[in-house]
Amino acid sequence: MTATTAKPTGPIPAAFAETMGDLRIAGRRAGDWAEAGTPVFVYDPAIVAGQAARFRAAFPGIDLHYAIKANPLPEWLAAIAPMMDGLDVASAGELARALAVKPAAAISFAGPGKRDDELAAAIAAGVTLNLESEGEADRALAIADRQGVTPRLAVRVNPDIELRGSGMRMGGRPSPFGIDAVRVPALVRRLVAAGADWRGFHVYAGSQALSADAVAETQAATVALAARLAEDAGAAPPLVNLGGGFGVPYFAGDGALDGDTVGARLAETLAARPAILADSRFAIELGRWLVAEAGVYLARVVDRKESGGETFLILDGGLHHQLAASGNFGTVVRRNYPLAVAHRMGAVAEEVVSVVGPLCTPLDRLGDRVALPRTAVGDLIVLFLAGAYGATASPASFLGHPPAREVVAR
Ligand SMILES: Cc1ncc(COP(=O)(O)O)c(C=O)c1O
Structure with missing residues (x-):
């Protein structure tokens, strides 16, 4: 772990909480759901x-x-x-x-x-x-x-x-x-x-x-x-x-x-x-x-960078899809939603990172100083509790990024 103190994340919903290794959504690996492109919401x-x-x-x-x-x-x-x-x-x-x-x-x-x-x-x-x-x-x-x-x-x-x-x-x-x-x-x-x-x-x-x-x-x-x-x-x-x-x-x-x-x-x-x-x-x-618990939001790490002793994971998704997780929809104090590395569920945390989106605003922060296993560019990050007030309550056209895919599991 780095010297930076981690902030807590919310509880992973019961349907996913016991998972070790690969996250499964409706029986399929998160990576399979992400194959046709990220960011993607998957609803079960x-x-x-x-x-x-x-x-x-x-x-x-x-x-x-x-x-x-x-x-x-x-x-x-x-x-x-x-x-x-x-x-x-x-x-x-x-x-x-x-x-x-x-x-x-x-x-x-x-x-x-x-x-x-x-x-x-x-x-x-x-x-x-x-x-x-x-x-x-x-x-x-x-x-x-x-x-x-x-x-x-x-x-x-x-x-x-x-x-x-x-x-x-x-x-x-x-x-x-x-x-x-x-x-x-x-x-x-x-x-x-x-x-x-x-x-x-x-x-x-x-x-x-x-x-x-x-x-x-x-x-x-x-x-x-x-x-x-x-x-x-x-x-x-x-x-x-x-x-x-x-x-x-x-x-x-x-x-x-x-x-x-x-x-x-x-x-x-x-x-x-x-x-x-x-x-x-x-x-x-x-x-x-x-x-809420029926939906997850999957986004990939596009870049990893250090600044002032802190590590940032920059995703291909952000508040333009999942505004609520950035703390800018109906909350007064910003706190972390539950999130994880989709193929390393339950793994020991090795570093403290801030998980941010690609938008040019400091508001675009999906995880503030969270403790995660080591991640690399290309890894898939999962944000839980994305089934309610996710895509529908987010400023999708802000900055002209593509909308997230939304998939209903069958
Ligand atoms: C009239 C009305 N019904 C239902 C809801 C749904 O609320 P929730 O998603 O918190 O259950 C709202 C939320 O604003 C509302 O205003």
């Missing part, structure tokens, strides 16, 4: 199937929705949509991809600032709109009237609760998302009076929470809030979308969310729910928890 649907099975066991009777913003690659959606009860979309672009793999009745569309053409496409298809403002409700009703159809409308509530400890809080404060809870009953009454097919509530309080206690508390508060709003509105919601926020361990010291505990606590909450919710269905909408 079997890992999502495992997560979905864990969800089914912990949350019997609760609908599982996939928030496709986490990874909307069409081939990927085709592979995993059958494992889901519903898909949640955030734009007309995502809507078109969701409609290719799921019936409209199983799709909901949330997001502020929906344009008229987006509302029209969703209403014509028969998708549920999670309304984000009274203005949006007016436009949706007018568009449905012009189309001569009954729109499926739910109300997204800006809850007076927040998800404790979440990486991204989206409730409990003034917000562009949803309608302040206090104004929701009046809007529901108006939608019902206008003859809309009122579908219920959507409440989203935050993302990336690892505390079972915090998630369970938020879900209980959400159920209580939905009951209170329904009573005030005088209408029982067919569906209460409880949001999600299930996090994944990205960084050293993070522990996995205990989904079994959350499920048991939700079952208790629902067993004691107010009468107005007796016939409601409940859904949980998840992105990263379902798909």
